[in-house]
Amino acid sequence: LEHCKERWSIKGSSHTPSDFSSVNISTQHLVALEESAKNSDNEILQLYPANSLQQGFIYHALSQPTDDAYRVQLLYDYHFALDVEKYLAAWQACIEEYPILRTAFNWEEDIIQVIYKKGKLQYKLHDISDLTTQQLRDQRIIEIQQEDRMQGFDLTKPTLLRIHIIKQSTEYYTVLKSDHHSISDGWSLPILLDRLHQHYQ
Numbered sequence: 001l002e003h004c005k006e007r008w009s010i011k012g013s014s015h016t017p018s019d020f021s022s023v024n025i026s027t028q029h030l031v032a033l034e035e036s037a038k039n040s041d042n043e044i045l046q047l048y049p050a051n052s053l054q055q056g057f058i059y060h061a062l063s064q065p066t067d068d069a070y071r072v073q074l075l076y077d078y079h080f081a082l083d084v085e086k087y088l089a090a091w092q093a094c095i096e097e098y099p100i101l102r103t104a105f106n107w108e109e110d111i112i113q114v115i116y117k118k119g120k121l122q123y124k125l126h127d128i129s130d131l132t133t134q135q136l137r138d139q140r141i142i143e144i145q146q147e148d149r150m151q152g153f154d155l156t157k158p159t160l161l162r163i164h165i166i167k168q169s170t171e172y173y174t175v176l177k178s179d180h181h182s183i184s185d186g187w188s189l190p191i192l193l194d195r196l197h198q199h200y201q
Helices: 002-011 027-039 052-063 084-097 134-149 188-200
Strands: 044-049 071-078 103-106 112-116 122-127 161-169 172-180
Touching: 027 044, 071 134, 084 122, 084 161, 084 188, 134 161, 134 172
Parallel strands: 122 161
Antiparallel strands: 044 112, 071 172, 103 112, 161 172
């Protein structure tokens, strides 16, 4: 016990490679990952191999870093007054519930998924209610979407998801959800949005 306590205080690690039997990882690399997490006030909960599709996404991101092919965007509307504070809290609840929303990747040895204890929602708020016509508001939303699409994701850090909440009027909000395809697909999207709205309600 004293040895383990000392190791934790010096190395900053509470795991050994045998704790993650599904991946091949060296002790040195594991310690480095855990020290990096600790420096970010986070903690590694689990390591898994990246599946073949995720490996392809990572290869693409590394070989063509400016390409936006796997940055997935979705625009959807709320025709009521959105409580922004509660809506953001609902998203954070989803991040806490679903490990994939706290997942990043590492490829220094094998390509692996790194599931963290914490994930933080990236978001921006936009108030375009002062624009006088729907045409102007639609154009501004297109600009926000294009600006977001030019912004990549750091695949080594959670959360690979961000949203833009766009206020068109008191009772009309548009949300732009943007994520990297490595953490979501068309099948999981309705499950996630349904759970989001359950948390919001």
